[in-house]
Amino acid sequence: MRMTDVLETRALDAAMGAARVAVAARIEEALAQYSGNIAEAMRYATAGGKGLRGFLVLESARILGVSDGAVGPAAAIECLHAYSLVHDDLPCMDDDDLRRGQPTVHRKWDEAAAVLAGDALQALAFELVAGADMSAEAKVALSLGLARASGVAGMVGGQALDIAAETADRPLTLDEITDLQAGKTGALITWSATAGAVMAGQDPAPLRAYGDALGLAFQIADDILDVEGDAATVGKAVGKDAGRGKATFVSLLGLDGAKRRAGDLVQEACDALDIYGDKADVLKQAARFVIARQS
Amino acid sequence: MRMTDVLETRALDAAMGAARVAVAARIEEALAQYSGNIAEAMRYATAGGKGLRGFLVLESARILGVSDGAVGPAAAIECLHAYSLVHDDLPCMDDDDLRRGQPTVHRKWDEAAAVLAGDALQALAFELVAGADMSAEAKVALSLGLARASGVAGMVGGQALDIAAETADRPLTLDEITDLQAGKTGALITWSATAGAVMAGQDPAPLRAYGDALGLAFQIADDILDVEGDAATVGKAVGKDAGRGKATFVSLLGLDGAKRRAGDLVQEACDALDIYGDKADVLKQAARFVIARQS
Numbered sequence: 001m002r003m004t005d006v007l008e009t010r011a012l013d014a015a016m017g018a019a020r021v022a023v024a025a026r027i028e029e030a031l032a033q034y035s036g037n038i039a040e041a042m043r044y045a046t047a048g049g050k051g052l053r054g055f056l057v058l059e060s061a062r063i064l065g066v067s068d069g070a071v072g073p074a075a076a077i078e079c080l081h082a083y084s085l086v087h088d089d090l091p092c093m094d095d096d097d098l099r100r101g102q103p104t105v106h107r108k109w110d111e112a113a114a115v116l117a118g119d120a121l122q123a124l125a126f127e128l129v130a131g132a133d134m135s136a137e138a139k140v141a142l143s144l145g146l147a148r149a150s151g152v153a154g155m156v157g158g159q160a161l162d163i164a165a166e167t168a169d170r171p172l173t174l175d176e177i178t179d180l181q182a183g184k185t186g187a188l189i190t191w192s193a194t195a196g197a198v199m200a201g202q203d204p205a206p207l208r209a210y211g212d213a214l215g216l217a218f219q220i221a222d223d224i225l226d227v228e229g230d231a232a233t234v235g236k237a238v239g240k241d242a243g244r245g246k247a248t249f250v251s252l253l254g255l256d257g258a259k260r261r262a263g264d265l266v267q268e269a270c271d272a273l274d275i276y277g278d279k280a281d282v283l284k285q286a287a288r289f290v291i292a293r294q295s
Numbered sequence: 296m297r298m299t300d301v302l303e304t305r306a307l308d309a310a311m312g313a314a315r316v317a318v319a320a321r322i323e324e325a326l327a328q329y330s331g332n333i334a335e336a337m338r339y340a341t342a343g344g345k346g347l348r349g350f351l352v353l354e355s356a357r358i359l360g361v362s363d364g365a366v367g368p369a370a371a372i373e374c375l376h377a378y379s380l381v382h383d384d385l386p387c388m389d390d391d392d393l394r395r396g397q398p399t400v401h402r403k404w405d406e407a408a409a410v411l412a413g414d415a416l417q418a419l420a421f422e423l424v425a426g427a428d429m430s431a432e433a434k435v436a437l438s439l440g441l442a443r444a445s446g447v448a449g450m451v452g453g454q455a456l457d458i459a460a461e462t463a464d465r466p467l468t469l470d471e472i473t474d475l476q477a478g479k480t481g482a483l484i485t486w487s488a489t490a491g492a493v494m495a496g497q498d499p500a501p502l503r504a505y506g507d508a509l510g511l512a513f514q515i516a517d518d519i520l521d522v523e524g525d526a527a528t529v530g531k532a533v534g535k536d537a538g539r540g541k542a543t544f545v546s547l548l549g550l551d552g553a554k555r556r557a558g559d560l561v562q563e564a565c566d567a568l569d570i571y572g573d574k575a576d577v578l579k580q581a582a583r584f585v586i587a588r589q590s
Contacts, residue, residue, distance in 0.1 A: 034447050038455045042447065087414060092406035111387035112458055115410065116451050119382060122414065123446030126421045130439035136431035143438055144425035151418030152329050152337065156411050160333045163407055 012285040019055035019074065026075035030124060041105050041117035042124070045082040048100040050293075052218075053077040053192040055286065060196030060207055063279045070199065072132025073142050076125040077192050080150055083121035084188075086114050088159065122150070138199045145198065149187035158183025171247035178216065186215035193283075209272035214287050217265035220258050221291045223248040227255065262291045307580040314350035314369065321370035325419060336400050336412035337419070340377040343395040345588075347513075348372040348487040350581065355491030355502055358574045365494065367427025368437050371420040372487050375445055378416035379483075381409050383454065417445070433494045440493065444482035453478025466542035473511065481510035488578075504567035509582050512560035515553050516586045518543040522550065557586045 027046050031039050054074035061070035089096040089104040090111060097107050106114035129143045148154055161180040165172050172180065193211030197204035227250050249258045269287040273280035322341050326334050349369035356365035384391040384399040385406060392402050401409035424438045443449055456475040460467050467475065488506030492499035522545050544553045564582040568575035 031447070034452070036452075036455060036459075038447055038451060083414075087410055090407075090410060092410060112385075113455075115382055115385060115387060116455055116458075119378075119413075119417065119445075120447040120451040122417050123442045123451065126438060127442035127446060130435050130442060136435045139435050139438075140425050140431045143421060143434075147418045147422035147425060150414075151422060152326070152333055152415040156333060156415040156418065157329070157331075160331060160408075160411055163411075164331075 008281070008285045009289075011282055012289055015059060015282050016051060016055045016286075019058045020051040022058065022071050023051055023054040023075045023078050026071050026128070027079065027124075030075070030128060037109055037113050038116050038120055041086075041109055041113050042079075042082075042121055044102075044108065045086050045105055045117060045121060046078055048102065049078070049082070051078060052286070052290075053081050053188060056189065056192035056211070056283075057195040059283050059286070060193055061199055062196070063276050063283070064196040064200035064202055066134070066196060066199045069133035070196065072128045072134075073195050073199070076128035076132075076142075076146065077188060077195075079121045079128065080125040080146065081188060083118040083125070084150075084155055084159075086118040086121070090114055093159075093163070125150075134199055138201070141198050142195060145191050145194075149191040154183050154187035155185075156183075158185070158187075166246065171251070173247075174249075174252050177247055177249065177252065181216060181219040182212075185219055186212060189215035189218060206272050206275050210269045210283065210287070213265045213269035213272065214290060217262045217269065217287065218290050220249040220262040220265070221293065223250045224255065224258055224262070224291075225293075226250075259291075266291055303576070303580045304584075306577055307584055310354060310577050311346060311350045311581075314353045315346040317353065317366050318346055318349040318370045318373050321366050321423070322374065322419075325370070325423060332404055332408050333412050333415055336381075336404050336408050337374075337377075337416055339397075339403065340381050340400055340412060340416065341373055343397065344373070344377070346373060347581070347585075348376050348483060351484065351487035351506070351578070352490040354578050354581070355488055356494055357491070358571050358578070359491040359495035359497055361429070361491060361494045364428035365491065367423045367429075368490050368494070371423035371427075371437075371441065372483060372490075374416045374423065375420040375441065376483060378413040378420070379445075379450055379454075381413040381416070385409055388454075388458070420445075429494055433496070436493050437490060440486050440489075444486040449478050449482035450480075451478075453480070453482075461541065466546070468542075469544075469547050472542055472544065472547065476511060476514040477507075480514050481507060484510035484513060501567050501570050505564045505578065505582070508560045508564035508567065509585060512557045512564065512582065513585050515544040515557040515560070516588065518545045519550065519553055519557070519586075520588075521545075554586075561586055 024047070028043070031042060054077055057074035057077055058067070058070050061067050085099060086105045088094050089099055090106055096104055098104065102108075104114070105117055125146065126143060129139055129146060132139055150156065158180050162184060165180070190208055190211030193214065194204040194207045197207050226248065249261070253261055266287045270284040273283055319342070323338070326337060349372055352369035352372055353362070353365050356362050380394060381400045383389050384394055385401055391399055393399065397403075399409070400412055420441065421438060424434055424441060427434055445451065453475050456471075457479060460475070485503055485506030488509065489499040489502045492502050521543065544556070548556055561582045565579040568578055
């Protein structure tokens with residue numbers, strides 16, 4: 001590793017670590033007065049992740065000079081993401097026992113607690129946006145974007161396509177799987193990356209181009225990890241997609257093709273941020289991290 | 296029935312019918328561009344209800360002179376309520392096959408579709424608030440209130456208490472069941488009743504007193520219906536609570552005591568609205584309807 005790479009990685013690690021700490025504190029503050037198994041499951045479900053989405057919110061806000069107040073939306077997107085994982089893991093969905101190296105919520109508690117904790121985490125996400133310290137206009141724009149990115153037009157719609165693909169009579173095409181990803185994971189990543197511009201009332205186009213490319217690269221990297229990773233490092237079951245004969249970016253592009261495509265997307269993501277000069281270095285490094293990660 | 300009662304009932308029927316039509320049109324507009332089983336399940340789940348909550352939003356807005364724009368929050372609360380029913384009916388929760396006289400969503404489609412349609416309906420609720428035609432400040436206040444009323448501090452928290460009560464070693468006390476109800480159904484009814492005041496930037500206290508009393512009366516009436524109603528009219532299974540040996544307002548107060556308490560609460564709800572003069576007549580009639588209803 002070159003010295004500049006080492007320094008860049010350290011800057012990214014520091015920024016992501018600081019984001020995780022700030023987000024965790026905000027979520028804990030919001031849940032502090034609640035006890036019982038649902039509140040416990042909500043804390044459990046929001047712990048232990050990489051915090052990429054919350055980091056994107058905070059970092060895009062920093063670049064646009066609106067860091068104050070950004071921790072609310074950063075915590076919101078992590079709650080939203082956590083809810084989606086809790087529901088995706090349910091027996092009637094992906095039926096996973098392991099998440100981030102720990103038992104999934106329905107395994108640690110039960111299915112009813114998992115449904116309810118997920119539901120309450122979604123509500124908490126919108127509470128954190130509405131309660132954030134910024135103009136009402138910015139909060140409405142963030143809330144509207146979050147609702148669209150997570151609903152039938154976004155994450156839920158993508159998840160439904162994913163489920164439908166499992167029983168379809170043919171594997172998905174590259175266009176179809178790209179659409180599916182854009183909804184399932186892309187929309188919330190783009191929401192996170194553009195949050196700073198939305199808060200600042202600035203043109204979100206450069207951050208949207210970054211977020212769209214980053215989201216797709218992220219999913220391709222996930223598919224590569226499903227082939228190359230090991231469960232202990234990844235923190236969840238691997239090799240599931242190939243085992244199911246499901247189309248993935250790797251099955252459609254080949255392993256080398258998928259890696260090339262992910263690399264091109266990361267370059268595209270970085271280029272989109274040139275307008276922000278070296279203020280965007282950490283976001284660019286985050287894009288490179290997404291395809292280099294082992295989990 | 297006295298002539299004034301007949302006229303009052305007609306005014307209420309007309310107002311509730313108009314609210315249902317306006318809310319259904321707004322939801323259909325929001326979902327018009329979406330196809331697939333999730334969008335279909337969302338339409339299905341929001342159809343056929345009484346629309347009490349949406350009516351309360353529109354009627355409180357009318358009293359406060361802010362009818363324009365109120366259809367967004369009215370549609371929002373009906374989506375939120377519909378999501379809660381879809382998830383409550385799941386096998387891991389109440390395990391119900393019948394809702395509003397029709398198969399529940401997980402019966403008509405499957406559990407995954409029910410989880411996802413519920414999730415997307417919650418997101419749509421916040422989209423409808425954020426996209427409503429009113430000031431950003433009003434939308435933020437409504438969104439914050441909706442998130443709190445539906446999350447761990449409100450509806451989900453109440454539902455969790457309800458589930459915990461089923462396996463507790465003793466039946467709930469009257470105080471406990473009142474707390475449970477205030478979360479599970481009361482918070483969203485009060486949000487609906489106060490929406491007009493929040494939109495108008497007026498003191499919500501009278502409408503809050505009305506909503507709190509109405510919500511509790513509504514739950515007591517539900518418990519009475521569970522004993523006295525028949526499944527065909529109620530549109531869902533009845534007699535379930537007694538069959539489970541579960542504490543209800545009827546088991547704690549007796550049938551006559553429960554009816555008296557509901558009647559007192561309706562009076563309390565009506566008295567709270569005297570400040571609005573005869574503009575509040577339809578809301579008062581709605582309170583009387585809540586304990587007179589057969590389903």
